Amino acid sequence: MKITILGCGNMGLTYARAFLQYHKTTFDDLTLIAKDEKHATELNSMKLGKVITGITPDAMQCDVLILAVKPQDFIGVAGSLKGKIPPETLLISILAGVKLDTLQEKLGHKYIVRAMPNMPAQFGMGITVYIPSSDANVHHLSTVENLLNTTGRTFMIENENLMDGVTALSGSGPAYFYYIVKIMTDTAKKMGFDESLANLLVMHTMHGAFHVMNNSDTGLDELIRKVASKGGTTEAALKTMKDNKFDEIFATALLNAEKRSKELSELNGK
Ligand SMILES: NC(=O)C1=CN([C@@H]2O[C@H](COP(=O)(O)OP(=O)(O)OC[C@H]3O[C@@H](n4cnc5c(N)ncnc54)[C@H](O)[C@@H]3O)[C@@H](O)[C@H]2O)C=CC1
Numbered sequence: 001m002k003i004t005i006l007g008c009g010n011m012g013l014t015y016a017r018a019f020l021q022y023h024k025t026t027f028d029d030l031t032l033i034a035k036d037e038k039h040a041t042e043l044n045s046m047k048l049g050k051v052i053t054g055i056t057p058d059a060m061q062c063d064v065l066i067l068a069v070k071p072q073d074f075i076g077v078a079g080s081l082k083g084k085i086p087p088e089t090l091l092i093s094i095l096a097g098v099k100l101d102t103l104q105e106k107l108g109h110k111y112i113v114r115a116m117p118n119m120p121a122q123f124g125m126g127i128t129v130y131i132p133s134s135d136a137n138v139h140h141l142s143t144v145e146n147l148l149n150t151t152g153r154t155f156m157i158e159n160e161n162l163m164d165g166v167t168a169l170s171g172s173g174p175a176y177f178y179y180i181v182k183i184m185t186d187t188a189k190k191m192g193f194d195e196s197l198a199n200l201l202v203m204h205t206m207h208g209a210f211h212v213m214n215n216s217d218t219g220l221d222e223l224i225r226k227v228a229s230k231g232g233t234t235e236a237a238l239k240t241m242k243d244n245k246f247d248e249i250f251a252t253a254l255l256n257a258e259k260r261s262k263e264l265s266e267l268n269g270k
């Protein structure tokens with residue numbers, strides 16, 4: 001399959017590696033569009049596919065075009081792309097907050113899938129939620145599944161309004177997890193643990209706790225109760241969180257991520 005990736009940063013390169021690893025394409029059929037010559041040199045050294053700078057007619061002759069630039073770069077990139085994508089090409093956009101109708105209008109293209117992956121895609125452990133444009137057909141859906149399944153699980157939704165929530169939950173979610181792990185390891189160091197033991201304790205605890213949650217029928221409240229003995233240490237920690245409105249702060253953080261996704265939609269929809 002001829003695939004072109006426009007936006008070869010964290011996520012674009014994750015796709016390049018996954019598509020090659022699972023033989024969805026080959027070095028010769030994979031085109032990476034670099035932003036400038038310096039970027040082209042970096043991409044060339046990775047030896048993933050043909051590297052070009054700028055949007056050439058050759059690069060556009062592809063079955064699938066992956067769009068993975070930052071949302072703030074969309075309008076500029078769309079201006080350069082409009083009228084150059086062959087009508088039969090399937091475009092997959094992973095840009096946060098850029099809606100299907102905006103993509104269709106600004107790119108002048110019909111066959112589009114809007115997808116929201118997340119960073120564990122790097123290790124085949126991602127979750128991608130996607131929604132196709134109404135013009136997309138069953139062939140496009142099977143192409144998307146076939147490609148995105150190389151990075152983890154995929155799930156199609158029909159209500160595009162949910163994409164802002166998806167972005168806030170699973171798209172941004174890995175960062176919240178690392179944030180909490182960081183608080184725990186930093187605090188462990190203050191307690192006198194060296195870095196390596198701090199990391200081991202915290203990471204193994206999170207890993208183990210996930211397995212318990214994933215392998216038992218017990219609800220989250222009950223799991224919390226099982227750890228928190230009456231008058232014990234966990235209870236003291238949880239009380240501090242409740243008293244300081246941690247739940248509210250965290251919920252507001254998620255809602256603000258969702259709100260930011262909507263703002264990006266407005267910004268790019270104009
Ligand atoms: N990082 C993440 O965990 C996730 C990111 N996303 C979405 O993926 C997109 C990309 O995010 P990242 O990979 O993290 O960003 P990034 O900054 O690592 O990659 C973006 C790339 O686009 C390139 N670029 C910008 N303008 C260009 C142009 N005109 N021509 C060619 N290349 C150009 C940049 O040089 C950069 O390499 C964003 O829209 C983001 O919303 C979605 C889900 C998760």
Ligand SMILES: O=C(O)[C@@H]1CCC=N1
Pocket residue numbers: 096167171172
């Ligand atoms: O932070 C962002 O805007 C992107 C979307 C989800 C993860 N990274």
